[in-house]
Amino acid sequence: xxxxxxxxxxxxxxxxxxxxxxxxxxxxxxxxxxEQARDQLLADARAGRRNFFSTPxxxxxxxxxxxxxxxxxxxxxxxxxxxxxxxxxxxxxxxxPLRHRVAGSTVFERLREQRGQALKVYFFGGPDGxxxxxxxxxxxxxxxxxxxxxxxxxFGSIEDMSTPxxxxxxxxxxxxxxxxxxxxxRGQAWIExxxxxxxxxxxxxxGAVINFVAGTIVQAPSRVSGLGLEWLWRIKExxxxxxxxxxxxxxxxxxxxxxxxxxxxxxRRARATRARQPAPxxxxxxxxxxxxxxxxxxxxxxxxxxxxxxxxxxxATPADIVLDLSAVSALDSAAVALLMLLYGHQSKIxxxxxxxxxxxxxxxALTLHCAEYLLTPLPTA
Numbered sequence: 001x002x003x004x005x006x007x008x009x010x011x012x013x014x015x016x017x018x019x020x021x022x023x024x025x026x027x028x029x030x031x032x033x034x035e036q037a038r039d040q041l042l043a044d045a046r047a048g049r050r051n052f053f054s055t056p057x058x059x060x061x062x063x064x065x066x067x068x069x070x071x072x073x074x075x076x077x078x079x080x081x082x083x084x085x086x087x088x089x090x091x092x093x094x095x096x097p098l099r100h101r102v103a104g105s106t107v108f109e110r111l112r113e114q115r116g117q118a119l120k121v122y123f124f125g126g127p128d129g130x131x132x133x134x135x136x137x138x139x140x141x142x143x144x145x146x147x148x149x150x151x152x153x154x155f156g157s158i159e160d161m162s163t164p165x166x167x168x169x170x171x172x173x174x175x176x177x178x179x180x181x182x183x184x185x186r187g188q189a190w191i192e193x194x195x196x197x198x199x200x201x202x203x204x205x206x207g208a209v210i211n212f213v214a215g216t217i218v219q220a221p222s223r224v225s226g227l228g229l230e231w232l233w234r235i236k237e238x239x240x241x242x243x244x245x246x247x248x249x250x251x252x253x254x255x256x257x258x259x260x261x262x263x264x265x266x267x268r269r270a271r272a273t274r275a276r277q278p279a280p281x282x283x284x285x286x287x288x289x290x291x292x293x294x295x296x297x298x299x300x301x302x303x304x305x306x307x308x309x310x311x312x313x314x315x316a317t318p319a320d321i322v323l324d325l326s327a328v329s330a331l332d333s334a335a336v337a338l339l340m341l342l343y344g345h346q347s348k349i350x351x352x353x354x355x356x357x358x359x360x361x362x363x364x365a366l367t368l369h370c371a372e373y374l375l376t377p378l379p380t381a
Contacts, residue, residue: 014315014345014348014349015311015315015341015342015344015345015348016078017307017308017311017312017315017338017341017342018308018312019079019341020032021080021334021337021338021340021341022091022096022097022098022301022333022334022337023096023333023334023336023337023340023369023371024061024082024087024090024091024094024096024098024333025061025065025090025255025259025260025369025370026061026064026065026071026369026370026371026373027056027060027061027064027071027074027075027080027340028074028075028080028337028340028341029056029080029081029082029087029091029098029337030079030080030081030102031097031098031099031100032079032081032100032102033100033102034100034102034106034107034110035110037079037081037102037107037110038107038110038111038114040079041053041107041111041202042111042114042116042117042119044201044202045117045119045176045177045201045202046117047201048201049201050078050195050201050203051078051079051201051202051203052076052077052078052191052195052203052204053077053078053079053080053081053202053203053204054073054074054077054079054080054081054188054204054205055080055081055083055102055103055104055107055204055205055206056074056080056081056082056083056084056087057083057084057086057087057103058084058086058087058248058252059184059244059248060074060083060184061084061087062247062248062251062252062255063184063185065251065370067185068373069189070184070185070188070189071373072344072347073188073189073191073192074188075340075341075343075344075347076192076344076345076347076348077344081102081103081104081107082098082100082101082102083101083102083103083104084101084103085101085225085226085228085230086228086252087101088100088101089228090255090256090260093260093261093263093264094260094263094264094267094333095264095267095268095271096333097301101225103225104204104206104209105206105208105209105212105219106225107206108179108206108209108213111144111145111177112138112141112143112144112145113143113144114144115143115144116144117144118144118145118146119144119145119146119176119177119202120146120147120148120173120174120175120176120177121135121138121145121146121147121148121175121176121177121178121179122147122148122149122150122151122170122173122175122177122178122179122200123135123147123149123150123151123179123181123210124150124151124153124170124178124179124180124181124182125151125152125153125180125181125182125187125207125210126152126181126210126211126214127152127211127216128152128154129152130152130210130211130214130216131150131151131152131181131210131214132150132152133214133215133216134147134150134210134211134213134214135147135149135150137213137214137215138213148173148174148175149169149170149173149175151166151169151170153166153182158186158189158190158193161182161190162190162193162194162197164197167194167197167198170198170200171197171198171199171200174199175200176200176201176202177200177201177202177203177204178198178200178202178203179204179206179209179210180203180204180205180206180207181205181206181207181208181209181210181211182205182207183207184205184207187205187207188205190205191203191204191205208234255370259368259369259370262368263368263369266365266368267332270330270332274298274300277297277298277329277330278296278297278298278329279297279298280295280296280297280298280299280300280303280306280307281295281296281297281327282294282295282296282306282307282310284310284313284314286319289319289320290319290320290321290322290352291314291319291320291321291322292321292322292324293310293311293314293321293322293323293324294324294327295307295323295324295325295327295328296327296328297327297328297329297330298328298329298330298331299328299330299331299332299335300330300332300334300335301332301333301334301335304334304335304338307335307338308338311338311341311342314342315342315345318349318351319351320351320352320353320354320380321342321346321351321352321353321354322354322356323339323342323353323354323355323356324356324357325355325356325357325358325359325362326356326357326358326359327357328358328359328362329361329362330362330365331362331365331366333369336366336369336371336374339371339374340371340374343373343374343378346378347378350380350381351378351380351381352377352378352379352380353377353378354377354378355374355375355376355377358375363375
């Protein structure tokens with residue numbers, strides 16, 4: 001039930017709770033095919049609608065476990081693509097219906113190959129001279145993508161790369177897509193720092209794409225990527241990456257033992273007992289200027305329509321939100337992901353998020369999802 005709540009029309013909601021999104025070890029992932037991802041980006045570019053999309057791979061996932069700001073940049077994204085076969089494999093083990101790897105580089109290639117809609121691209125980042133070279137290659141093709149500008153800012157601070165003059169320089173080229181290549185952490189931070197100042201509808205950090213287009217690094221063949229062996233190919237192309245892949249591989253082993261295997265067993269038990277679980281319930285009220293969202297019962301992917309409506313209503317206008325979880329008996333990956341979007345929304349607008357009442361069973365479940373941070377309050381900025 002949604003009580004005492006006046007729906008306020010908004011031209012464009014900051015967060016789309018209709019997304020078919022799932023939690024995999026602490027991050028949300030949209031269940032889209034490559035074609036659906038391409039079509040969504042083209043539609044947003046055509047409509048001039050902002051889409052800051054992230055492409056988390058295993059390195060993103062591992063890094064986000066220890067870096068709150070980096071993790072939150074993914075939670076605040078408009079879309080999050082599963083860029084890495086390890087994520088797909090873990091999703092399958094956890095009985096999460098995330099079937100398609102949607103690599104950022106492949107999404108870019110799909111945009112490059114299509115002929116139905118012209119897109120203007122601005123390359124920001126990469127080694128000195130490589131972005132300009134990538135732009136020259138793109139423009140020589142005469143295809144749907146045209147490079148309207150390129151800038152390699154070097155290794156300065158985020159502040160040095162975020163001056164009003166530089167934002168004006170980018171906006172003056174009127175790009176549809178600002179493609180950033182600064183290293184994942186710096187790239188995500190730069191985008192979030194400058195998101196309001198940039199006018200391009202599409203913005204993403206796709207680090208290696210500039211090198212792939214310029215030809216300074218050869219992209220792995222699709223058969224290699226499909227087998228989950230792209231990391232070997234990347235080490236061949238960039239030997240210095242072996243340290244990162246070694247570190248990520250060790251972290252993956254720990255996640256498999258501590259989270260994926262126990263999570264898979266928990267998912268199996270949940271399937272066996274689902275018929276006996278209480279029906280989900282939701283109540284949204286406005287009390288003393290804040291919104292109180294009370295959830296009850298067991299929430300699963302097929303029963304989330306009331307929750308999506310309640311979250312949309314709760315965030316229609318900026319407000320502090322209290323999330324009462326005291327009557328919740330179960331949350332599956334899809335339900336957890338929607339709460340991640342709520343958490344990201346509140347952090348994005350600087351309003352409070354106050355979870356209350358989570359019991360031990362729910363806390364254990366969120367820990368297996370690497371989403372225990374959803375029980376941490378966010379203060380009003």
